[in-house]
Amino acid sequence: MSAYEDDGLCKRIIPCLDVDKGRVVKGVQFVDIRDAGDPVEVARRYNEEGADEITFLDITASHEARDITLHTVERMAGEVFIPLTVGGGVRELADIRNLLNAGADKVAINSAAVSHADFVRAAAERFGSQCIVVALDAKQKQDSTWEVYTHGGRNPTGLDAIAWASQMADYGAGELLVTSMDRDGTKNGFDLPLTQAISRAVQIPVIASGGVGTLQHLVDGVKQGEADAVLAASIFHFNHHSIPEAKHYMRERGVNVRL
Amino acid sequence: MSRRAPNIAVIDYGMGNLHSVSKALQRVCPSASIQVTANAASIAAADRVVFPGVGAMRDCMAEIRRLELDTVVKQTLRTKPLLAICVGMQALMAHSEENGGVDCLNLFPGRVKRFASPPGGERRLKVPHMGWNRVQQSYPHPLWKGIDQSSRLYFIHSYYVEPSDASLVVGTCDYGVNYACAIAKDNLFAVQFHPEKSANVGLKLLQNFAHWNV
Numbered sequence: 001m002s003a004y005e006d007d008g009l010c011k012r013i014i015p016c017l018d019v020d021k022g023r024v025v026k027g028v029q030f031v032d033i034r035d036a037g038d039p040v041e042v043a044r045r046y047n048e049e050g051a052d053e054i055t056f057l058d059i060t061a062s063h064e065a066r067d068i069t070l071h072t073v074e075r076m077a078g079e080v081f082i083p084l085t086v087g088g089g090v091r092e093l094a095d096i097r098n099l100l101n102a103g104a105d106k107v108a109i110n111s112a113a114v115s116h117a118d119f120v121r122a123a124a125e126r127f128g129s130q131c132i133v134v135a136l137d138a139k140q141k142q143d144s145t146w147e148v149y150t151h152g153g154r155n156p157t158g159l160d161a162i163a164w165a166s167q168m169a170d171y172g173a174g175e176l177l178v179t180s181m182d183r184d185g186t187k188n189g190f191d192l193p194l195t196q197a198i199s200r201a202v203q204i205p206v207i208a209s210g211g212v213g214t215l216q217h218l219v220d221g222v223k224q225g226e227a228d229a230v231l232a233a234s235i236f237h238f239n240h241h242s243i244p245e246a247k248h249y250m251r252e253r254g255v256n257v258r259l
Numbered sequence: 260m261s262r263r264a265p266n267i268a269v270i271d272y273g274m275g276n277l278h279s280v281s282k283a284l285q286r287v288c289p290s291a292s293i294q295v296t297a298n299a300a301s302i303a304a305a306d307r308v309v310f311p312g313v314g315a316m317r318d319c320m321a322e323i324r325r326l327e328l329d330t331v332v333k334q335t336l337r338t339k340p341l342l343a344i345c346v347g348m349q350a351l352m353a354h355s356e357e358n359g360g361v362d363c364l365n366l367f368p369g370r371v372k373r374f375a376s377p378p379g380g381e382r383r384l385k386v387p388h389m390g391w392n393r394v395q396q397s398y399p400h401p402l403w404k405g406i407d408q409s410s411r412l413y414f415i416h417s418y419y420v421e422p423s424d425a426s427l428v429v430g431t432c433d434y435g436v437n438y439a440c441a442i443a444k445d446n447l448f449a450v451q452f453h454p455e456k457s458a459n460v461g462l463k464l465l466q467n468f469a470h471w472n473v
Contacts, residue, residue, distance in 0.1 A: 009388065009392045010392070012391070047458065074278070077278055077279055081283050081286070081455060081458055082413070083415070083453075100276050102278065105276060105456060125315070127313075128315050130314075130387050130389070131313065131314075174415075203384075203385060204386065258411050
């Protein structure tokens with residue numbers, strides 16, 4: 001392990017909460033938590049365990065329930081003093097402003113970036129690149145390239161994922177959240193060639209997402225995928241592994257983490 | 260014996276997330292009265308002031324001038340504890356490279372520069388500098404009290420401060436370049452990292468600030 005790796009910027013471990021109408025879904029199971037459905041309780045637990053950031057994906061379908069999300073973000077930001085990224089249904093500058101005012105540090109834009117790429121540029125100019133994350137969902141094609149999908153992997157876009165990632169960086173995105181739709185939910189590990197190709201194509205940080213089933217997958221995401229951060233949900237939610245356990249495992253394998 | 264509860268003003272010029280700063284201050288100092296405000300009289304009445312900021316420098320400086328907060332910051336700098344955070348720190352300098360060049364408040368000589376990958380290095384620098392990095396304390400300071408040397412704090416920025424006067428530097432960080440991530444002079448303490456997002460280490464610094472008697 002080089003001295004640089006020991007001393008420089010850490011790789012980040014980011015637990016992700018899927019939240020519907022203010023409640024955590026995909027069943028977080030902590031035995032000793034008062035209300036495992038409350039995103040604020042869960043975020044507080046991850047904060048105590050040493051998570052580097054929290055990502056909050058709002059999967060609420062109805063637009064009317066947005067106020068619940070804003071209220072949840074506000075409560076979370078008042079309790080958890082690490083960075084908070086919020087995504088899901090972000091379509092207008094007003095959505096971003098509302099989330100930032102509620103206490104989000106970064107906002108993730110997904111489908112709206114595809115339908116209206118200039119939205120990313122406008123958002124970065126108005127609020128600064130540092131708070132604009134573009135969430136990119138990709139599936140591998142027969143010819144081994146990757147295509148961007150929207151709406152939770154349902155809609156193909158015809159866009160090449162690597163070219164799209166570069167374009168989003170040029171438009172002012174401050175970070176990319178790269179999810180492999182082939183791997184999401186499989187527990188077979190990240191799509192490492194996808195992660196690596198995007199990380200090399202852009203000069204902004206890349207978060208690997210989709211497929212984590214073991215702690216070794218987190219190491220692989222950083223070492224082979226060259227990701228700057230790794231995001232995972234179920235591996236942490238179900239108490240299979242704690243954040244400190246993940247960090248110790250990664251450090252023993254030469255990954256620079258915050259302990 | 261009772262110490263008067265701090266009255267802290269967080270300067271609001273419409274740029275970014277001020278909720279977190281005020282909530283974090285309230286957490287570490289429950290008795291404090293905290294106002295998020297652009298009102299010059301309120302800021303003048305506070306006994307300590309936080310000057311935060313995120314976003315692009317050109318917009319930040321435009322809003323600071325439009326709200327006539329430049330005068331307010333200058334007055335604060337002469338009279339009471341002032342904590343500048345991120346773009347708030349950068350705005351204290353003479354000039355920033357951002358947005359094709361922006362004149363800042365010029366309270367300290369120095370420039371704000373963009374991170375560049377070291378020439379010839381095989382390792383490209385990702386910009387923004389985003390995440391937890393080590394802070395080296397240049398010398399003891401009341402705001403470093405209880406914070407270990409080389410502690411990790413949370414950074415998220417593409418530009419960094421290069422003060423002309425090296426004696427201002429109270430903390431440094433390495434990211435392609437060794438740069439000033441904290442400067443201090445008299446009643447000013449300015450940081451590039453986000454104490455309000457740096458978990459317990461950051462909260463400790465905010466607590467130190469809330470009780471700092473210059």
